[in-house]
Amino acid sequence: MEESQDGEEREDLAASFRQSRKEFRFMLVTWVVFAAWTLTYNGLFAKGSDEQPVEIVLGMPKWVVFGVAIPWAIALALTVWFALFYMKDTDLGEPADENGGGEA
Amino acid sequence: MALVSFGIYLAFVFLLAILANRVGKSKSFVSEYFLGSKSIGLWAFALTYAATAASGGSFMGFPSLIYTHGWVVAWWIAGYMVVPIIALGLLAKRLNQVGRIAGAITVPELLRRRFESRMVGNLATAVVIFFMFFYLMAQFKAGAEIMATLLDGVPVYQEFVIAVESVTTGLPLIGEAKADYLLCLIVFAVSVIVYTTFGGFRAVVWTDVMQGIVMGIGVVVMLVLVLQQVGGLRNATKQLDEMTPPKFVKVVLSASPGASEEIRLPRGAWVFVEGGDDVVRLDSAAVIQNSGEKNEAIEALLITTPSAKERARKKVGEDVPVVAAIQGEPEGYAYGDGKKGVYVHAPGPDRKSSSGFLGVMLALSFFAFWNFSGAGQPSYMVRQMAFRDTPTLRRSIVMVAFYFSLIYFPLVIIFTCARILLPGMEIHSDRVMPEMAAVLTENAGVPWLAGLLVAAPFAAVMSSVDSFLLLVSSGVVRDIYQESINPNASEKQIKRLTYIVTVTVGVLGVIAVIYPVKFLQDLIVFASGGLGGCFLMPMIFTLFWPRTTAKGVAAGIVSGGVTLLVLYLIGFFQTGSFKEYRLLNLHPFVWSVVVSTIAIFFVSRITPRIPEALKERYFGKL
Numbered sequence: 179m180e181e182s183q184d185g186e187e188r189e190d191l192a193a194s195f196r197q198s199r200k201e202f203r204f205m206l207v208t209w210v211v212f213a214a215w216t217l218t219y220n221g222l223f224a225k226g227s228d229e230q231p232v233e234i235v236l237g238m239p240k241w242v243v244f245g246v247a248i249p250w251a252i253a254l255a256l257t258v259w260f261a262l263f264y265m266k267d268t269d270l271g272e273p274a275d276e277n278g279g280g281e282a
Numbered sequence: 283m284a285l286v287s288f289g290i291y292l293a294f295v296f297l298l299a300i301l302a303n304r305v306g307k308s309k310s311f312v313s314e315y316f317l318g319s320k321s322i323g324l325w326a327f328a329l330t331y332a333a334t335a336a337s338g339g340s341f342m343g344f345p346s347l348i349y350t351h352g353w354v355v356a357w358w359i360a361g362y363m364v365v366p367i368i369a370l371g372l373l374a375k376r377l378n379q380v381g382r383i384a385g386a387i388t389v390p391e392l393l394r395r396r397f398e399s400r401m402v403g404n405l406a407t408a409v410v411i412f413f414m415f416f417y418l419m420a421q422f423k424a425g426a427e428i429m430a431t432l433l434d435g436v437p438v439y440q441e442f443v444i445a446v447e448s449v450t451t452g453l454p455l456i457g458e459a460k461a462d463y464l465l466c467l468i469v470f471a472v473s474v475i476v477y478t479t480f481g482g483f484r485a486v487v488w489t490d491v492m493q494g495i496v497m498g499i500g501v502v503v504m505l506v507l508v509l510q511q512v513g514g515l516r517n518a519t520k521q522l523d524e525m526t527p528p529k530f531v532k533v534v535l536s537a538s539p540g541a542s543e544e545i546r547l548p549r550g551a552w553v554f555v556e557g558g559d560d561v562v563r564l565d566s567a568a569v570i571q572n573s574g575e576k577n578e579a580i581e582a583l584l585i586t587t588p589s590a591k592e593r594a595r596k597k598v599g600e601d602v603p604v605v606a607a608i609q610g611e612p613e614g615y616a617y618g619d620g621k622k623g624v625y626v627h628a629p630g631p632d633r634k635s636s637s638g639f640l641g642v643m644l645a646l647s648f649f650a651f652w653n654f655s656g657a658g659q660p661s662y663m664v665r666q667m668a669f670r671d672t673p674t675l676r677r678s679i680v681m682v683a684f685y686f687s688l689i690y691f692p693l694v695i696i697f698t699c700a701r702i703l704l705p706g707m708e709i710h711s712d713r714v715m716p717e718m719a720a721v722l723t724e725n726a727g728v729p730w731l732a733g734l735l736v737a738a739p740f741a742a743v744m745s746s747v748d749s750f751l752l753l754v755s756s757g758v759v760r761d762i763y764q765e766s767i768n769p770n771a772s773e774k775q776i777k778r779l780t781y782i783v784t785v786t787v788g789v790l791g792v793i794a795v796i797y798p799v800k801f802l803q804d805l806i807v808f809a810s811g812g813l814g815g816c817f818l819m820p821m822i823f824t825l826f827w828p829r830t831t832a833k834g835v836a837a838g839i840v841s842g843g844v845t846l847l848v849l850y851l852i853g854f855f856q857t858g859s860f861k862e863y864r865l866l867n868l869h870p871f872v873w874s875v876v877v878s879t880i881a882i883f884f885v886s887r888i889t890p891r892i893p894e895a896l897k898e899r900y901f902g903k904l
Contacts (some may be wrong), residue, residue: 180331185897198376199826205372207366209561213649221642224357224628232523232626237515238695239353239626246356246363250691253363255684260367267672268375271382 194268201265212253220245291737298488299481327669327682329494330487333745346711348697351639352625358640361652366683369656374666374675376825380900381667389660390761396824399832405839407761409816410660411754416809418750418791423798425743426467431716459796475788478748479781486748493741500735505692507722508699518699524897525587529612532579533562537572538603544572551596554606561594561724563706570604583706590705628671643867651871653808658818661749749778755784804860815874817843828901834886842878846870
């Protein structure tokens with residue numbers, strides 16, 4: 179009986195590990211997408227022109243709006259969605275004692 | 283008024299420490315003192331994380347950068363848009379779970395138990411203590427400087443400064459230190475050491491919550507006031523577009539006929555330039571002898587933008603009978619000199635670099651740095667080991683995301699506008715935050731509010747120092763003493779040793795900055811880059827790759843740290859100052875992560891696998 183209980187716990191642990199790994203990959207892709215957006219857009223448009231006055235949108239330089247503020251707002255929305263709907267709850271186990279005893 | 287605000291603030295901090303001490307009394311000392319019994323809830327977890335992340339740099343160095351380089355700093359900080367999801371989400375769930383299975387209280391302990399390797403644990407402890415001490419030094423200095431700015435001009439404080447000066451002059455070790463700085467350093471350090479020692483992790487977390495709230499309110503209030511006073515953001519950006527960087531000059535001051543024999547001007551005083559409508563701001567205090575002899579030349583800042591000049595002219599004291607004569611050629615910025623539009627476009631003006639402040643490769647470095655260096659900090663990892671359950675984590679990510687958006691983007695708006703309201707801050711741009719607080723509240727007719735606004739950066743520094751203090755003391759007590767010297771130590775012995783170590787580490791930190799280090803922000807970036815470079819990849823592999831071995835992790839820690847140190851050493855030999863060498867224009871942190879990754883992967887591959895039972899314990903039946 180104890181053995182099967184232990185086996186179940188190991189299965190649960192493996193499942194939660196796989197879920198954490200999936201979330202880990204999602205987060206890395208998120209970083210790549212937003213890094214690419216800000217670096218590409220700002221690399222192309224943030225430099226501006228010496229002759230022309232700055233283009234202003236919502237009180238800010240246009241490149242700040244499209245290269246920082248809008249991706250920031252989308253990243254915020256994505257973070258909320260990720261944390262509330264995509265990320266799964268996991269039983270983390272009991273806080274272990276200080277001598278190393280603990281179970282997942 | 284500022285003194286009263288500060289007094290109330292400190293009283294609250296101590297009250298929270300006393301409450302935390304009472305709550306923790308019934309629980310196991312070590313787990314409670316260093317990790318709050320792993321029971322930190324939503325608000326506490328989110329705000330302690332955010333407040334620790336927003337250190338003194340966020341309210342001193344960051345505003346200074348925005349003021350100096352303009353809107354391009356929005357790009358520099360853009361990585362923060364995904365910091366909550368990366369720095370908090372990437373490792374937290376697994377870290378907490380593995381920490382519980384291992385029964386670990388600290389990061390080195392987690393590594394030691396995960397691999398059953400004392401070597402890895404000791405190595406990690408040494409690295410944490412080494413880099414954390416640099417961090418602690420920088421934060422102690424920042425705390426003392428903010429406090430000195432906050433209390434400047436308060437009569438009671440001035441009396442104390444004079445008293446301290448009379449006592450310390452001629453004493454060994456502290457005799458040459460500046461009295462005002464020394465007084466603030468001691469008061470600041472004693473406050474933090476006392477409440478950290480007394481209340482432990484729970485007190486640190488509770489005070490972080492309060493400090494996080496103070497920071498949030500401070501930023502929102504400043505944003506509203508600044509937008510009112512510059513006539514809206516559009517107007518401010520238009521004015522910035524017309525601005526050109528100032529020039530650095532040497533001036534000789536002379537008194538008008540009929541003035542008193544000796545005139546003293548403080549650092550930052552404004553003076554007209556003779557024979558024109560120019561004004562300069564003095565970079566150091568000056569004593570002008572009206573004896574007919576030529577005074578010594580001193581450094582000053584020459585304002586070049588007409589609108590800023592107009593504002594600066596109003597600041598020249600009417601009763602200051604002094605004019606300045608410019609000596610030699612004014613020195614302009616290496617990038618942006620005489621060029622309009624540099625404050626609203628990339629790469630932003632730069633005094634030293636002819637390619638400007640921020641290029642694409644450096645922007646990429648910082649986009650990586652903010653996220654992955656954050657994820658790799660042991661001080662954040664410890665917090666991620668302390669939350670109660672995964673719903674707490676998920677909601678905290680949302681809270682931190684809103685909180686960082688509320689802090690960082692508004693700070694960019696506030697301090698780009700600061701250039702319009704406060705010309706000439708380049709002479710001591712680190713003080714732009716408290717100066718802005720004073721100017722904004724004075725203009726709005728609510729000077730009492732300045733105390734609250736200035737409490738924000740102070741809170742930021744305090745909330746970082748307490749965490750670092752705890753981390754270093756946990757390294758010594760838990761990872762060295764309890765693990766290697768006396769595994770059977772009683773709770774009473776541990777408790778006594780913990781108090782002694784926390785106080786000793788704090789005192790050593792103070793002694794190290796009695797004569798303040800010069801490169802505050804560089805020191806912070808060095809320490810956080812070092813910790814991130816040493817721990818990020820080893821921890822990712824530890825949590826997510828079952829094939830990782832103890833030797834692989836050790837190789838990752840060593841190679842990450844050595845790569846960073848070597849690139850800093852090359853930078854030091856090249857420039858003669860504490861500056862990093864940027865290979866391919868990438869920050870050393872990026873290289874240390876790359877080298878660390880390669881080292882862990884290959885060393886783990888060529889060393890024997892960990893026992894199957896150990897693997898199953900942490901990964902289950904895969």
